[in-house]
Amino acid sequence: MVPLQYYIIMSAILFTIGIYGVLARRNAILVLLSVEIMFNAVNINFMAFSAYITPATMVGQIYTIFAVASGAAEIGIGLAIILLIYRGRETVNVDEVNMLKW
Amino acid sequence: MAQYAWVIAVMPVLAFLIILFTLRRIKEKAAYVAIAATGAGLLLSLGVLATVWGGRIFTYQTTWLTAGKLTLKIGMYIDPLAAVMLVVVTTVSLLVQIYSIGYMKGEKRLSWYYAAVSLFTASMLSLVIANNFLQLYISWELVGLCSYLLIGFWYEKKSASSAAMKAFIITRIGDVGFFLGLALLFVNTHTFDFSAVRQIVAAGSLGAGTLTAIALLFFAGAAGKSAQFPLHVWLPDAMEGPTPVSALIHAATMVAAGVYLVARSFFIFEAAHPAALQVVAGIGAFTAILAAVIAVTMTDIKKVLAYSTISQLGFMMAALGVGGYTAAIFHLTTHAFFKALLFLGAGSVIHGAGTQNIYEMGGLLKKMKVTGWTFLIATLSIAGIVPLSGFWSKDEILTEAAKSGNYIILGVLLVTAFLTAFYMFRLYFVVFTGPVRDEHAHESPAVMTYPLLILAVPAALLGLAGSPLLGNWFTKFIALPGAEHIAAAPDYLMMGLSTAAALAGIGFSYVLYGRRAVTAWSVVNSLSSFSWLNTTFVDKTIRDGLRVTLGISNGLARFDTRFVDGIVNGVGGVIGTFSRYFSRANSGFIQRYAMRFVIAFMLLAVAVYFVLVR
């Protein structure tokens, strides 16, 4: 059996890639994709811990299913916002969008 | 009878209210309302005088306010002094009001004039019947208000409104002293009541230092009201008011209130350090001679009389200062009548001649018989010629001064007596004798001349009541309770001296102005250099003081907006600058926010690691 550490390392790598994507990508859609990668890194952790530490209850797996569902909803809203920004500004480049201030 | 004395003061208040509320409809009829109220007051006053004839004293009081342990009462203290003052005030006020029907004829604010005069009469009456110092002070301020209103009666004129303001503010400077004296008195005795204070003072529980301070502070108030040096400068300016007002307020009654105050609180002065009375005597005598000198140089008929009033008030103060309590009151009473007569006569002259400059008048005796002759009576009276009123009262003051052994004061007063006779006859000769300068001058209507005739009687004869011929009756009547009256032996030396001074003054004046034997101008000019003390010193000092005050105000206003408010705005500005600086971090780029978030999280993680785990 693969040791737990492998899962955790992979999750950390995925998460870091996600952070890099969120901070560095200019395209809003790719930023959103990076957020999803981080998201799934967390899901992997959930499942791995669940499977190795409390295999009887499967709490982590159930949690992950919830997270995937709400993640789908979240990505929907995120894409909708990006779509609206694109309509208003004709761009999805996050460097040109500074609407997060009064 | 005396328990109804308050009615005397209330009636003019009613007259005031009636006129005030019908101000525009009542017009000339206001005069009748006011005269009726004062006339009734005069009758009642005579009744009150009759009641206290035997020297009895009546007091009544009622609670006015309670604050903590302090209970203030208002009430009446009717002793012979108050009764005499009641009669004096109502008489002069009544005659002035009648006279004003003629003098103020056609004035558009006539009803307001009578309202203000009524209010003045009421306040003055309340002042003289007060049974405590607080009520005295309240009335004192109210007469000041009426004086302000009436000096500024012709308020369209800048000079009139300025004079009114000057009068109010300068007397108020004195009043602050009076007020502090009251506070000091109250803190030490917990009462304002005359009788109670008298008992406490008599018991000797107050230190001489405290009493001296109270006395001097009271005198500051009296000096303001009675126009004593250096607070005398308002009175000549006050002549901007209508002449009958000058007669009533600035000659006969209100300006005498200062003398009245010192007389009322005389027991405090007596109990105080002798320096207190010496100050009173010194300032009184100095004022008397200073004002007399200045009066010689004046060419405005009312100004001459104004300085004469200041001088005579100085006489009274000096009398009080040398311990001549009754002499001062006596002179106050006679002065009220002859000075009112002089002012009303001057008003009649101004009315007839249409000018106030005495050198534009001349030979008016031929044109204005009644005015001229009554004026002569009053002039003789103030000059101190036997057997007119002024002689007896002035003589008594000189006698007191001699008795006190204060020969400097006596000398000054004798010189003043000489000067008084001189400037008054200068006035008389220039105005009433010599060639006629104005053919249009005419005698005033009867409504003005009858008051002159009536006033001439007390101006001439009232003095007899206090003369040795009638055994100094007046003096005994108003003497302080318990004061041993010294049998009046007529002091023929003093009589002789004062008559000599008066005659010398008249003679000198006759040579200069009656016969015009010597060029008058040279003498007057040489004298006018004496008045530097007044014009260039006191008045200028006050004006400088005013300028300095305004300068300070101006500086403070700048200090306020630049510095005090500057700090406030500065604090706001600094905070504003800081927040503008920090708000730049708020760029709106989501990735910068996320970056900060990540960095902060990592720092936190490191911190947690170091702090908690290790």
Add this chain to the structure above:
Amino acid sequence: MSFPILTAIVFFPLIGALVTLFYKPEQVRLIKWTALLASIVPLALSIIVIVGFHPGGGVQFAERVLWSKTIGASYYLGIDGLSLPMVFLSALLSVIAVIASWNISVKTKGYFALLLLLEVGMLGVFVALDYILFYIFWELVLLPMYFLIGIWGGKRREYAALKFFLYTLAGSVIMLLAILAVYFNGGAKTFDILALAAKGIPLGLQHIVFWGFFLGFAVKVPIFPFHTWLPDAHVEAPTAISVLLAGVLLKMGTYGFIRVILTTTPDALKEYAWIMATLAVISIIYGALNAMIQKDLKRMIAYSSISHMGYVVLGIASGTVIGTNGAIMQMFSHGLITALLFLLVGFIYERTHTRNISELGGLLNKTPVLAGILCFASFASLGLPGLSGFIAEFLVLVGAYSSLPWFAVIASGGVVITAGYLLWMLQRVVMGALPDKYADLLDATPREMLALVPLVVLVLVVGLYPESVLGFINHSVVALVKVVG
């Protein structure tokens, strides 16, 4: 429990304000009449309270409902001789403010709703006997005031409104800290002002708490050097708001001094009395000297308010029964007189469109009633005996004289300066010749007289018979003043 009359007094204007919100903005007449009714009812109720008030009976008409047991806050209203004149004054001046605002034509609805809300706050401050409630009402006053100045004010209204708001807010935050310090001190779990005062707090804490309260109240009074918001606020505020600002809001500060500082930190007060008195005397002289030079009538009266409120603080600092009586009298009397002055300036401004003293003149010729009342009010303000201002200043100075003699001596010098600037103003405004451009001025209208006459009558009544007010005040003061000197 009997009819909660104090609650009715405080919250009736709120009902009026809510009703006003349901009208259409065009229903101007209806809005005004509603506002008038909503302000008259508290006045009528306060008169009922006066009639039913027993001068010797301590806190009366008390209403107490526990609000939060955990922290010990309660809805506690009550009235004593200190608050009674203030409640009456607030109710009266609110009615007069509504009458004086009759000509407000922009955003009428919002104006009257805010005015009524302001009244709720003012009345509440004077009857609240629980710190939390007190603080809520205290802050409630700020908000409507901010908008009333900021929207209906003059040219620099936003600046003035913001300055007023931030300055007084800063003050009240400090006050809140002091309140919490008092609350946490004993662990008694109550915000009851009277109970906390009766319990007393240790000397060391008193010194800190004193300064907290002092700063909070001093800004409101205002005492030099915390006064600069006042002239700006007054100059920009509409007439009726100036009336309430000077007539009532300033008194909240001195009310706090008496209600809180005098009772809760008496020992610290005694120790720092000289500082309070120094600032009071500076306020008196400094305010008067500043008033002298002002060109704008409203600014002049604003500075004169600073000067006159100095007497109140001096009376309180004296720590004597007489001085405190005088201070409350001065609060009441200054409320009447300064309201009168601001009304008159407002009415004159409506006619001449200027408040610049040098552009006015000779008003007695054309508008004798307005000008005459201005003279009356000025004389009342300079402390003429027979009018209400005199007896107040007299009591303050006598009280101060017995404990702080030199301060009283200097303060009484202010009387001369006060006479100076007021008479000088009168000379330039009502006397002299009338400028030609004002040849067709009209004298006071019946509506204006309706606003002026009650104040004139009260100034006279209180002046001639001070017992009419002191009779209510005195017993409470004797009870309040612990540090009788």
